[in-house]
Amino acid sequence: AQSVTQPDIHITVSEGASLELRCNYSYGATPYLFWYVQSPGQGLQLLLKYFSGDTLVQGIKGFEAEFKRSQSSFNLRKPSVHWSDAAEYFCAVGAGDYKLSFGAGTTVTVRA
Amino acid sequence: KAGVTQTPRYLIKTRGQQVTLSCSPISGHRSVSWYQQTPGQGLQFLFEYFSETQRNKGNFPGRFSGRQFSNSRSEMNVSTLELGDSALYLCASSLEFSEEQYFGPGTRLTVT
Secondary structure, three states: OOEEEOOOOEEEEEOOOOEEEOOEEEOOOOOEEEEEEEOOOOOEEEEEEEOOOOOEEEOHHHOEEEEEHHHOEEEEEEOOOOHHHOEEEEEEEEOOOOOEEEOOOEEEEEEO | OOOOEEEOOEEEEOOOOOEEEEEEOOOOOOEEEEEEEEOOOEEEEEEEEEOOEEEEEOOOOOOEEEEEOOOOOEEEEEOOOOHHHOEEEEEEEEOOOOOOOEEOOOEEEEEO
16 A cells, blocks of 8 residues: 655745755555645645656646655755745645545745 | 535534535546545545445445435535544545546534
8 A cells, every 4th residue: 555754744944945845655656646735724735746757847836846766755845935835735645546645744834 | 617615614513423524526527535634643535436436445434434426426424423533524526537636625523
């Protein structure tokens, strides 16, 4: 069965600074990979996805992620963080069985 | 295009009661999945439906059940509620053979 690890529970970053959120997955084949963001009291919004092809994928809100098969990682990055990026971020993996497995999430705090 | 809608948004029930939550998918999406989100267990997959058939099921007791109607709308039911069932229940929809899921705002269930 597939699984996802997000090593960082909480990250604090200054507005305008860069952000990188880590995600490691466990799955035998090439998985479907996703990053979602959740604001307090809200549902999950899809930021970006990787299915195949170019390992650097662009998403909404200026986010990008890079798939590294050798490291089983799919890290999320943003060059310059805005105060509105404060939220909880979830990495998820799909194995083609219409079920997503999520990491525990990383809470991002943005300081002025 | 309207997103995934879930009703009700908030619900308070007493232990032992049952509850039914409703989800309307994005127009054209025929797959509906349900997830439970709690602070302790994170996001956990409940089940997925396509064309009125359950295609996948998570590791939840039989008190948790669901169904899908011919118009792709879905309901989930929890019988004999327990305090531990208090959670945010998220519904997601996707196209027929896609792993890409779009989430609704969730139903916040509180069991007292």
